[in-house]
Amino acid sequence: MQTTPLSPEDPAQIGGFELLGRIGQGGMGQVYLGESPGGEPAAVKVIKPSVVDSTARLRFAQEIEILKTVWGARIAQLLDADADAEQPWLATEYVEGPDLGKHVMSHGPLPALLVLSLGATLAEGLGYVHKQGLLHRDLKPANILLGPNGPKIIDFGLAVFAESSASLTAANTVVGTPSCMPPEQANGVKPLTSAVDVYALGAVLLFAATGHLxxxxxxxxVLFHMVTDPATAPDLTGVPPELVPLLTAMLAHQAQDRPTVTEVVQQCRALVEAQGLKLAQARRRLTTYTVAPPQDFPTLLPAPVSQGSAPVPPALPAQTDAPLPDEAPSAPPVAQESTSDGHPTMFLAPPHQARQEEPPVQSDPATPAPQTAQDEQDKHKAQDGPRQARPSGRSPARSLRHSAQARRTAQQLREAYAARAAF
Structure with a gap:
């Protein structure tokens, strides 16, 4: 996550956590990067004094109780909290890494293999949540953090118990993110089932694969009409063919037509294994790619090699120019509710942004290129006798460019071979 400096109005510490910087903010509250007395980093969420009332406290207390209940490797764990403090706060595990929305807008959609790995990982994580009788209700790209130990789900501010029809929300209002919201949630149906999270996960995977919702x-x-209209199919433009059946099922209009999270894991696993890989290998590649995606990351699948021919260097992933979702309107939505971290939960797709391309690697004339055998021979000839002319077409500038390209190719091959390791 990107951290900005504290402002003069920010407290120096909350609940024993020293505050080091700001992570995010919104209408309801502020999220800080904090550090426990023992040096443990934490994401510290605080409700703004201007919005602290009985309803806000009750909702915040509910989120704390839910975070005490959920568990699993894919959930950012609760560290400490105090809903009764003058300024209510909670601290969760800090995940060092961008959210999925920012990653895709900065680096483009993920390869199909990594989307399958992401789907299996998140579906398994949601399975643990559902075993506790809970629903997330607001799964979206911004609530998936891509950390060094794999993706993690955050923000259970709208989570509810599946069997409960009670709500802290006013009557005739809908909470959640419309672009990731299933029809039954948009229609205000209660109680909801685990199928709402399956649909939202399908929307997340669609975004990961294409850059749109x-x-x-x-x-x-118009957006609500599209979501709730059974005749309006979801936009699967740009989806790799192998992902179409899975995403079509997950985004089915009727809840009973969607697979369970267990079935999502099984289908993702089958598709990965059909490409000759184990799911654990695909997960490691996902983490490697999302933590530090290089400009020239090689293809994640081995290129076919015909018998008797030399190995083919890995190809670079195809760049995509798929348009990003439209920007949310400035007019207020039908019903809007913010989570306790202040981020609105009813909004349109992320703002349209141009793809950010990393600058190409340039050769530094001040840095000598690695010497080849021919260079060594030329060096000795220069020391032992009159310097002989270089072969035609081999200028110093070309040698530098060639060496820089060789370094990049060698790095790509090392990463590709490391990714294919069985352990």
Whole structure:
């Protein structure tokens, strides 16, 4: 996550956690990067004094109780909290890494293999949540953090118990993110089932694979109509063919037509193994790619080699120019509710941004290139006698460019071979 400096109005510590910087903010609260007395980093969420009332405290207390209940390697764990403090706060595990939305907008969609790995990982994590009788209800790209130990799910501010029809929300209002919201949630159906999280996960995987969500419109009323209209199919433009059946099922209009999270894991696993890999290998590649995606990352699948021919260097991933979702309208939505970290949960797709390309690697004339055998021979000839002319077409500038390309190719091959290791 990107951290910005504290402002003069920010406290120096909260609940024993020393505050080091700001992670995010919104209408409801502020999230800080904190550090425990023992040196443990934490994401410290605080409700703004201006919005602290009985309802906000009750909702915050509910989120704390839910975080005490959920567990698993894919959940950012609760460290400490105090809903009764003058300024209520909670501290969770700090995940060093961008959210999925920022990663895709900065580096483009993920390869199909990594989308399958992401799907299996998150579906398994949601399975642990559902075993506790809980629903997340607001799964979206911004709530998936890509950390060094794999993706993690955050923000259970809207989570509820599956069998409960009670709500802290006013009557006739809908909470959640419309672009990732299933039809039954958009229609205000209660109680909801685990199928709402399956649909939202399908929307997340669609975004990871293409850079856009199932439905996108500038007008919130139009967006709600598209989500709830059974005749309007989700936009699967740009989805790799092998992912179409899975995403079509996960984004089914009727809840009973969607697979369970267990079935999602099984289908992702089968598709990965059909490409000759184990799911654990694909997961490691996902983490390697999302933690520090290089500009020239090689293909994640071995290139076919015909018998008797030399190995083919890994190809670079195809770049995509798929348009990103439309920007949310400035007009207020039909019903809007913010989570306790202040981020609105009813909004259109992430703002349209141009792909950010990393600058190409340039050769530094001040840095000598690695010497080849021919260079060594030329060096000795220069020392032992009159310097002989270089062969035609081999200028110093070309030698530098060639060496820089050789270094990049060698690095790509090392990463590709390391990724294929069985352990």
């Amino acid at each position: 199932p439905y996108h419109a500038r007008n919130i009323h």
